[in-house]
Amino acid sequence: MSGAVRFGVFEFDPETGLLTREGTPVRLQPQPARVLAMLVARAGTVVTRESLRQHVWADGTFVDFEHSLNAAVKRLRATVAGGDQAKAQAMLVDTLAVVDATAGKKVIHRNAAARTKSRLSKAVASIK
Secondary structure, eight states, X not given: OTTOEEETTEEEETTTXXXXXXXXXEOOOHHHHHHHHHHHHTTTSOOOXXXXXXXXXXXXXXXXXXXXXXXXXXXXXXXHHTTOHHXXXXXHHHHHHHHHHHHHTTSSOHHHHHHHXXXXXXXXXXXX
């Protein structure tokens, strides 16, 4: 894979959307693959929901963006966690820290941050 990015046991090629776990291909749907490509491209920075919307959905696309993005992120987390509650929880802790930081910088309102954290916690709790 040229241009592939490694993280943990995974390798992801943003150009092809191919995700592998220890060399074995992992099924990743197109929207979660585009979300992952954006996160990989902007690693170490805060990626806003608006920039994800622009990257994942073309202009003129009519979808329930909030629901669709949440579903894509949930599928991505489930794929990376492989159904492993502990791994999903570890990813959640990192995400919650980012949500708190963005609320602290007033990028998002603290009430929106609290709702987001609650939804993410419920999603991780639901992983079996």
